[in-house]
Amino acid sequence: MNTLFSHVTVVCMNAANTILEDAYVLVKGKEIAYVGPIRPQERADREVNGTGKVLMPGFVDAHTHLTMSLMRGYAGGHDLQTWLNDYIFPVEAKLDSRAVKAGTALALAEAISCGITSVSDMYYFCDDIIGEVVKSGISANIARGVTVFTEDFDPNTYQACVETRALAEQWHNYNDGQIRIDACVHGEYTSNPKLWTWMADFARKRGLQMHVHLSETKGEQEACIARHGMTPAAVFERYGLWDTPAIAAHCVWSTREDWEIFKRHGVTVVHNPASNMKLASGAAPVAEMLRSGVKVALGTDGMSSNDNHSMFEEMKLASLLSKVTNLNPMSLSDEAVLKMATASGAQAQGRHAGVVEVGAAADLILIDFTSPNLTPCHDVEANLIYAAHAGNVCMNMARGNIIYENGEYLTLDIEQIRREVARYAIPKLFR
Numbered sequence: 001m002n003t004l005f006s007h008v009t010v011v012c013m014n015a016a017n018t019i020l021e022d023a024y025v026l027v028k029g030k031e032i033a034y035v036g037p038i039r040p041q042e043r044a045d046r047e048v049n050g051t052g053k054v055l056m057p058g059f060v061d062a063h064t065h066l067t068m069s070l071m072r073g074y075a076g077g078h079d080l081q082t083w084l085n086d087y088i089f090p091v092e093a094k095l096d097s098r099a100v101k102a103g104t105a106l107a108l109a110e111a112i113s114c115g116i117t118s119v120s121d122m123y124y125f126c127d128d129i130i131g132e133v134v135k136s137g138i139s140a141n142i143a144r145g146v147t148v149f150t151e152d153f154d155p156n157t158y159q160a161c162v163e164t165r166a167l168a169e170q171w172h173n174y175n176d177g178q179i180r181i182d183a184c185v186h187g188e189y190t191s192n193p194k195l196w197t198w199m200a201d202f203a204r205k206r207g208l209q210m211h212v213h214l215s216e217t218k219g220e221q222e223a224c225i226a227r228h229g230m231t232p233a234a235v236f237e238r239y240g241l242w243d244t245p246a247i248a249a250h251c252v253w254s255t256r257e258d259w260e261i262f263k264r265h266g267v268t269v270v271h272n273p274a275s276n277m278k279l280a281s282g283a284a285p286v287a288e289m290l291r292s293g294v295k296v297a298l299g300t301d302g303m304s305s306n307d308n309h310s311m312f313e314e315m316k317l318a319s320l321l322s323k324v325t326n327l328n329p330m331s332l333s334d335e336a337v338l339k340m341a342t343a344s345g346a347q348a349q350g351r352h353a354g355v356v357e358v359g360a361a362a363d364l365i366l367i368d369f370t371s372p373n374l375t376p377c378h379d380v381e382a383n384l385i386y387a388a389h390a391g392n393v394c395m396n397m398a399r400g401n402i403i404y405e406n407g408e409y410l411t412l413d414i415e416q417i418r419r420e421v422a423r424y425a426i427p428k429l430f431r
């Protein structure tokens, strides 16, 4: 199936930050085959007239927990530790496979309508999550969030490690890379050196990337320094967790020395401004990180601490939070914010996506710039960050397939998802 987008404004997110007007983009199979100002010779199976619309890379939510959509709006008004221990963990203890599928499908429906074409997810029940992702059509890096609270365990037989190994064997690079498996340590404060040694070794041997939570709260940072005499980033470096490319979610309290570690090892920081603000964790010094050469991507951290899946909101919050904490309206450029939400996320996932260029994955979204909230348009990038919302997404194309168009889902049965959440998942978890 070939699709031609015609007469469209293209925000390429390439190195030159090209924006093309009245341009053409041809998609052949799963990839972008042509981008330019002249109509390509080749005939397409379908032509989408993009007059009045902006075509850009789909968003990459580089850190999320899809299933936690079931806990949307639950337990507000608490810090991370209270929220986790007193509210989230007890609800999660009631999860089963069917509830996980329902919550994941709900999250995917929301994500797709918000223009997300790829996610990096950390959770458990990963086979169920993968099943829903595959059906939806978007791409995902999946990490089994491994926690361990005792030294008395054998990683070779410990359930979460066994699952990690099985996931890598069964799913890594499934369907031409739609699914990638990442190795994972949930966090320094929820695990120990025995696990770190095993996981680092496993990732190296299997060639997997790493996904962790890092330096999210001040308390976590201080407790780690008290325990190990160094920061979580330094501890993880010592145990080899950065030996393969990694995603480190949050890094709110990371230090300048930590940033040198990130740069040495190709660690991408994932900034989650909504979650960090809601849980009162703090404001990650993203502008300084970028200036010092650290790679930064953007994430939602899931709908239980956010409480939606809109990357438009994340972009706006990232920009505003940086401006207000630095008292500098120029602290983050619009290009830098858009890159965090697209190209940098894709790069962190190990994918050639997040950019409109020949050979990249055809993960593309169309945004209706005739909407009142996007009129007038003095600056496309500024409108995308400060004025646009998820309701302006009129098409989502993942891996060359249109999966959402004008409010209609083409891969998901939204009524069935609603029913399953209301009749099964919510009563199961909250009653």
Ligand SMILES: [Zn+2]
Residues within 6 Å of the ligand: 063, 064, 065, 213, 249, 301
């Ligand atoms: Zn998280």
